[in-house]
Amino acid sequence: MLNNFRARLISQLGRAQANSEIKWMNQFIVDSTGPGAKATANTLRLEDLLRRRVGGEPLQYILGTQPFGQLDLLVRPPTLIPRHETEEWSLKLAKATTPCPSAPITILDLGTGTGCIPLLFATIWPQGSVHAHAVDISEHAVRLSTENALRAGVSTRNTDAKEARNTFTAFRADYTQDKFWEDPRLKPPYNLVTSNPPYIPLQEYEELPPSVRLYEDKQALYGGKDGLDFYRSIGRVLGFPGALASEATIALEVGHDQASQVAEIVERIPRIDIGSLEIWKDAWGKDRTVVARTHEP
């Protein structure tokens, strides 16, 4: 049976990738069955892991974690698995920004999922230099991202910006609602707004590979008929008076062919003055991130 699964995995992924995945599964078994661990070699068998994998389950859900920069994040269905592309632009943004404890900044992450984006910042930047608010419509995501904050040693106390450590607070909220800003847990104005909103259009959603469509939350992926619904919502959210600090950065991940349309939406946000707008490519050469900086009007 084991060899049959192995052969099927090779035919699905190619030899090199299949071998790597088997190696990671074996490593996972070794790590989780050591002395004092709950699992044993009998309850956690390579054969079972392989069966799930060959059946289309994402490797990350099987192993329960995904590395993201220096972080090792917990991942659990149906919350979206952080992607390499997101890791790449988040690291780039983290390097391009240098907050310090004497001038801490506030972040709003719209649709935080595992919490990957703000948690990366909170672990790279010096202590006391960032306070992040992360919202998500999914209760699963709120819980998972809070667990991830604790796992990464980031404080989850929601204080006013006087805390000496970096903080991350996640709560349920729907940013497509008009009364979004009435939520008292939000503390505008924000210096940095990040989002990787659901951006897959209807047609493409139906053609997604099963490991994405059957295992990850539709609510995390589907962006309406043209895939741009959530960018329009974000435009409305950020156009609200006092949402952004006078000098703020907006970073939005976009689908492979959406950069120019999203850039247009951002440029038309009422009441803010875009000083610069960049489109960053990902490692595969696709336009991946729209980064806008405002300056005082």
Add this chain to the structure above:
Amino acid sequence: MFSLGRRAHFAFRLVRHASLSSRESKYLTGTHTGPELVKMLETDNSKILKLVRRKVDERTALMAEAEQIAINGDPSSQEYRDKTRRASELLVFQDAWSSYESAKSNLLETHTLLSHPDPDMRDLATEEYPSLPPTLTSLLLTTFPSLLVPPSSSSQHNLAGALMDLKSGVGGQESSLFLSELLRMYTRFAGSKSVDEETGEVIKAKWGVTIVQQNDADAGGIKDAIVEIKGKGAYDLMRWESGVHRVQRVPATDSAGRVHTSTVAVIVLPMLEESDKVEDELFKMDDVKIEVMRARGAGGQHVNKTESAVRLTHTPTGITVSMQDERSQHQNRRRAFQVLRARLLDLKLSADIASRRATRRSLVKGADRSEKIRTYNWAQDRITDHRVPGLTVRGLEGVMEGDGRVGGGFGGLVGRVEEWGREVEVEECLGEMMEALDKEEGQGEVGK
């Protein structure tokens, strides 16, 4: 005059440099008197003495100049700082020279006391005397040369350790199996704790070991691997593993019981301290092409495959590095840059050595990586190192398994290679220095 502690110290040195004593033994055996010994030593080794003397004189001159600046000039100037820094670098020569001078007068004085009218004095001198010639000889023939020739070029760089790159060579599956055994030998040696035989104390692992990359062969064994050995001195020792390792044995798979010969090629690269800035004096970021493996279609939310493999190409040298062992692309990238940096530094060091060697007559054997450096013969239960004359050790398993004794197992073997290599290095460089000295003095005479 000499405390026991000091004597014990020199005795220890002589044991450690057992192979050097071939040169030293010429002076330590035979029946020459103290004054005869001093005369012999100083005539035979006048050039070493001259070279050390020059360093001492250079230091004295620097100190005088620095003092002049301190009195008449600006002690906060760069010139002053340069002179005092250089002078303090040369202090070791001053110290060694003083030790040598005092050992010499000690020997000569004690020699005269051997025929002192007072029997008590004579007894004291007789007791003291035997330790003195070895001290003097070792200072002149071991301490001076090692000061004149500082250890390998690598020590000029701030090395964090070594990256060992192992590739299977001829012999197919056997070669892959042997590679996994070599890898195990290295990781056990560098990463496992050992026990001091005399004190019974547990000695903590020598270095940190991480397998950075490993490609298993389908039929068992390992096709290639990169292992990181992190820690001070790791490169200076492990670099002696560079070269082709040959194994001779009957593979389990050969039913006819024939002996096969297979090889594994090892390259040991110097690893720099990891720095935050990716770019440094070794390369320009513009010269590095970063590729991710395979087309990913739309990418982003559309795909959740773990495609973390990364390939770097350094265009000026054509060096490529692929890394796919980690699930994180970020980690693979970091690792790939680490390996690239090590390859480039290695290239630089080899170029430095080659340019120095162009003027040299002899070569350190085995510096050429395509050369066979060692044979592991199972039937005869021996390992022979082809660089060091007469170096064959019995008990192959003990070496490969690492037998936990200090100075035993693989550590003992590579230690002997290192000692030999260091000696060759010292001798070669010393030879060059002496030649230069001759030329200079020759010119001086012509000039007169």
